[in-house]
Amino acid sequence: MAFDNTVTVTGNITRDPELRFTPGGSAVATFGLAWNRRWQNRQTNETEEQVSFFDVTCWNTLAENVSESLVKGTRVIVNGRLEHRTWETQDGDRRSKVEIIADEVSPSLKWATVEVTRNERRDGGGGGRFQGGGGRPPRNQPQGYDLDEEPF
Numbered sequence: 001m002a003f004d005n006t007v008t009v010t011g012n013i014t015r016d017p018e019l020r021f022t023p024g025g026s027a028v029a030t031f032g033l034a035w036n037r038r039w040q041n042r043q044t045n046e047t048e049e050q051v052s053f054f055d056v057t058c059w060n061t062l063a064e065n066v067s068e069s070l071v072k073g074t075r076v077i078v079n080g081r082l083e084h085r086t087w088e089t090q091d092g093d094r095r096s097k098v099e100i101i102a103d104e105v106s107p108s109l110k111w112a113t114v115e116v117t118r119n120e121r122r123d124g125g126g127g128g129r130f131q132g133g134g135g136r137p138p139r140n141q142p143q144g145y146d147l148d149e150e151p152f
Helices: 060-069
Strands: 006-013 018-021 027-040 047-059 075-088 094-107
Parallel strands (some): 047 094
16 A cells, blocks of 8 residues: 655654553654754855754554653654644634654664564554454554544
């Protein structure tokens, strides 16, 4: 299945992942991600920098693993999709933002090493994507959650 709204961003976590649960019991973890771009200005011969900030949302098992494993400052690689969300504040103001809904989050090994610990499957599914079984959804999707409502 092809998805044309995929994004991969490598950057540093700007705040510790925050784990919460929806009223239906789905785990949701959110964190900030900063990506720096540096270049040499040819006219001034000085190094310039631009920083982009992203909000990242993880669901279900990925959310729990992210909150248990990662902290502010960790360099990670996030693969997911962009999603535009709008809501109304208590004062009646409309707000919107674009965030990354993560399908995969992993530590970058460019300047660090990690020790990987494999978790037991928490969803009770037996079999993976290519084994014909499993109660696991193919993408990191919220379950039992209305996408139009705020997650908290």
